Every structure is written in structure tokens, then in C-alpha cells.
Amino acid sequence: MGVPHSARKDGTNYVYCKAPDVCKTPMGSSMVPVPYMSVAFFGTSARTSRTVRNNGKQDFQLNSRATVTTGHEPGTGKGVNVAGHVSHSHVKAGHKTVYSEGYSVIRDGDPALINRPGSGGTEPRRSRFKTTIKHI
DSSP: OOOOOBOBSOTTOEEEOSSOEEEEEEETTEEEEEEEOOEEEGGGOBSOOSSOEETTEEBOBTTOBBOOOBSOTTOTTOBSSSOOSSOEEEESOOOSSOEETTEEBOBTTOOEEEEESSOOOOOOOOOOSOOOOOOO
């Protein structure tokens, strides 16, 4: 496995579910639990870095949220375990020592929560020192 790449606000960066996202789906006169595979692309993310760029794009950090999850649109009765529908996704844990504006940097393979009912709270800033790395 190669070195994990950090995430950025870009439509080619995404999180996906490893197991089906079971949503209540209308079938006839009843709501039936149906498993869907969902994905959230980072192109329309919120709360991304204002000052840190990653290949020219805003850095996606622990406090960032992907605002739209797709793949389960027919499940209008929302999720069985978590009541989300075409909603937010975010990463649960980022890098332990690398920060962007005080939030952990997110990398390829970091665990995520997908199709949440809302954007969730603001993550606490963890770094105490501001360091500027000059462009080479």
C-alpha cells in the first residue's frame, strides 16, 4: 500500500460505505428496509480550509463535511440506524500529528460516517501553535 493522500474539496475525492446503508423505501403502501451502497463526493463540501491549499484546492479536514450523499435516493423514509437521507458525511478520525488550521488532516482510508442526518457539531481545534510552511 502506498502513502495515503490527503483529501481536498474536489469532486474526485470521496468517501463510500463499506457495508450497505439500509434505508426505509416505499414499496406499495408500506416502507421496506432496503440496502443501498452510498458515496459522498467532496466537491460540494462545507467547512473546508480557508487558508490551506492542497494541489490548489481547499483542504478537507476533520471539521469538514461532504454535504450530499448519493446512492440511496429511493430510501425516502431515511436510514434505519441513522435517520439521514441524501445528507452529510464526515470523517471520524484524521491524522494524529498533522493539522490544517488546527484540525486533523484527512487522508485516503480514514474511517468515515456517511449519510448523517445533519452536519454535526464543530470539531475542537487541536493544535496550539500556528506554523507556516513556505512553498518550495
